[in-house]
Structure formats: C-alpha cells, structure tokens
Amino acid sequence: MWLADVLLRNRIRYPDGVALRDIRREVTWSALHREVSALAAELSSRVSPGGRVLLLSGNRVEMLEAYLGCAAAGVIAAPVNPALTAPEVADIIAALRPALVLADPAGRARLLAEHPGLAVLAIEDIPALPPGVAPPGADQLTAPVAVMQTSATTGRPKGVAVDQRGLQVKALSFLGEVSCGPGTVFLDACPLFHGSVVQALNYLAAASTVCMLDGFTPRACLTALRDWRVKHMLAVPSMIALMLRSADLKTAEFPELDLIMHGAAPMPADLADAARAAFSADLMTVFGITEGGGPTLALRPGDRPAGPPVPGAACVGLPMLGVSCRITRDDGTAADAGEIGEIWVAGDGLMQGYWQDPEATAEVMRDGWLNTRDLGCADAHGYVWVVDRRNDLILRGGQNVYPAEIEETLRQAPWVADVAVVPATSTTWGQTPVAFVLPATPGAYAESDLLELCVTRLASYKRPSRFVAVERMPRSVAGKLLRSRLREDAELLMAQGERR
C-alpha cells in the first residue's frame, strides 16, 4: 500500500540516499526499509490488526519509523504529546486502549509510574530489532493508519482517524504545489506527534531527506538549517519570531534555504517581511486542519492576492490539488465573494472520522464535506481568506487550545460559579488564553487555586496568561454567554499590561 510502496520504491532507486536525519544519526533508504520491516514484524507479532500502538516519544527518526512500521503491520499509530499531564494521557489511553506503547526513556519512566500494566517497546531500540517482514497484505489503503489527537469544544480529547488513502492524496496534492525531490533537504521544526507530520510523509514520498529537531529552540533550528544544508523548512510563526530574536541569527548563513512553509496560526505581515529579509527565502502559507488530513489550502510565494476583503483577514491561498472548498452562509447556501461564512472543504484526504465517535463526526462532516469551523470568505479572484474561528479555538504558538478544556478544569475549584476562557493577542504566541472567573461568593476568589489546577491537570501550553475575577458574566437576554464582549475585555487587559 501507499507508505510501504514509497519505502520500497525509494530503497530501490536511492538505497544510499539519506531518508531521515536527527542529531543522533542519519538513516539511508536501505536502512529505513530494513528497520521499518523489522518493526512491522515485531508489531505484527504483538498487536492484532487494527490494534492501537501509542507513540509516546519526543522527536527522533524512530518516530517516523514508528508511523511507517505501524502502517506496514496494519496497526494504528496513536501519537501523544509528551507535554500532556498524567490525567490528559490517561484520558487518551482510556479512549484508545492501546495494545502496545512505543516510548522513549522519558515516556517509559512516565508509563512505569502512571500505567505500569501497559506493554512497552523502547522506541530507540528499533534499529536493533531482528530482521523481519510484516505478513503480506497486512496493510490496507482504507483502514485507519493513525489516530491523531485533537481537543474539542467539549473539552475532552478526540482521536482523528486517518487512512493511507488520505495520506496518499495529501502527498500527491502537495507534490503538485511544491517542487521537491531526492536532492531536497526538508526540516520539520514541528513536533512529530502533531498533524503536521503529514508534511514529513509528503517529503518522504518525494524521496527527499526529512530532518527533525529533538525539540525546537532557536539555536537548534538555526544550526540545523546551516549544518544540514536545509532547503525547505516547516515552522509556525512563533518559532520564526523566536529565531528572529536570537543572537545566533546575526552570524548565521543559510545559502541552501529557499522556502519556509508556515502554518497552524496566522502570520503577521511584519513578521513575514522580517523573515523574508533575515532568511533570504520565500514564504508559503499552508492552511491545514487535522480533521482535513493535513495541508488543505496553500498560498504560494508567487501568488499575488489583492488586499484583504475585510480588515484583519489572512489569505490562505487556493485549495490544493484534490481539495474543494466552499464558503457557506448559516443556511448552507453559497456565500458571495467577500461575504463571510463558514469554510468547508472536501476531498479524499479528509479524516475518516473521529475515533469511535460518530455523533461528533456528524457534527463536522456532511455529505463528504468537512466544516473547518473557520470563518472566512473568498475574494473576487477566488483566493480564500480566514477571518476568525467560530468555535473559539485558541491558536497558541501553533498549538490548539480549546477554551472548554480549560473551563472544565477551572470549574473543579469549589468556589468557582462560572468561568469563560477567550483568546487575547500575544506578541510571541499569536494568541494566548485569558480566563474570566466568577466566584460563587464575593471574596472567595483565590487565584492560587486556579493556578494549581492548571499546573496539575493541564499541559503547560494551555495555562491562561491571565485570570480575571468578575462580578458577573456578560450574557444576552436569552442567557447566552457573550464571548465577543469578553474577548474585547481580554484585549483591553492585555494591552494595559505587557504583551508577551
């Protein structure tokens, strides 16, 4: 099937070419094929077809080998953000009931303490596995190959099930947009548990070299760009902002770098200009959504959209090959050019659905179309512009933060009567959460309680930047919470303080 075919084809054509690279080692196509086959054999012997294999590891070449090995074995890779807290990981384990965990040393230490009964395989031991091959026919094009984690408006994690057909469509679509091949060195500066891992798989399909950082720091990224002679890079705007602030940039040169792809959050125009000047590279906007299977719309360097049709809108370009896009009014009819509506996308690259959650799937998928929950419009030339999120998603430094998840956590404080979390603008992260809290009785407010709940129950990137005690929540006459009013208040409060 798709991923196994990519691997075989590139092993035959470029056996000594470098497929993967991190700070520990580089892996040729020949070695990658051997190691993935051995892993697939090991997985087949320990996990039933369709069983879940949790990936709990930081970035390393073996993470990509794990995705490929799971695909070859016909089992489902389920990556988990290592920054999640114990309760968050426990929720995912309860939902997926994994048969095996592939974990790095830090992940194994956690599992030993939090889930000692789970079967574990050391991810760094993949290269040492005995030679083997997966049973013929184990992998299927339309069976789930990965379950990516996303939060939701309910505050509970959801798994996004994707199949190899979707990955195949995404790769072919991407290769129609970006020129890359065996000579291209691609640096994925993003975490590999994230949906953006699809970009790494796209470059593998092109027989390019995929490089990864153990973790993003400006120095690590700048060093990799230089030493690995990177030609294309994927980053989020926050990463680019931090690199521009780094003293390392002043002495660095990247003669090979010619394309920086950015996504996951809007790129401010001044930051884009600074990045082009500092890196002497083109910028390409990639609009992706985990439920959409990855990259969905793209604004290529040569695209020249006119000014925003509405103030503050960000252009995300045109649908990629194989993707259809429409903007609809609330009644489902097509919006006119310049008219703001919901952005829907369709194509064979979409998710299969939320993992074992048909109701949630039905809420966002209809007749083959996915509601991105983004609000936007198309201009007169057909370019798509994003204006806002309808479901209050907060894009903090490229990571999705859902207000409902934070609100549910803060409600655990016994004195909290009501709570609402909204985004506010952040200079570094793009957006950051601000929590408005209504105490049950006047004087009961204790910010330290709220902080304690966040530190112990939420991943640190979800922690609000500010807690605000209020005497009442703004509500409409019908009792509906007026989040837009709170967003205005949050912006005002952040403007009064130092934006970070």
Added chain:
Amino acid sequence: MVDLRHQRDYLGVVMDDVRELIKKQLDYPPLLDRIGDNEDLMASGVNSGEMIRIALGCEEYLCRMLTDAELTAMTSVRAIAEVLAVQTGA
C-alpha cells in the same frame, strides 16, 4: 559551579534580579512565586516556549550568546542565577 557558601549576599541580590528576568518571560508571571529556587522549572509548569524566551532574555542581559552547556544547565532559578553570576564574576 559557583560556591554558594561564599556568594550568599551577592547571590541574594542576583536571585531577585534573576527572578525578575524570568518573570518577564512568563505568560503568567505569578507562576514563578510558587516555584522554589532549586525546583525544576519545566516540571513546575513553565512551558518549553517560555524556557526559550528565558534563554533569549539571559542572552540579552549578558549581551552574548549562551554556550550549549549553559543552555542545558538552565533548569532552575538557581541554575540560571549561577550562569549570570559566573558572567558577572561573582
């Protein structure tokens, strides 16, 4: 490593400065008030993005790039103080 027994007074001043420097890089500055000088910052709730900003803040304070060893060592308030104290000759 700085010999803390002989640097108590000096580090007392530096520690306040260091805490201020760190707080400026946190999204929610009061978080630092619940973290002891020797506690691991990330284990106490400081996220990886904030750690990057702390390192950049230290570089701006020192007017030089930090070495890889210094970056690796900066895991607690005291460890950061030691990096800054070494630079200033404490």
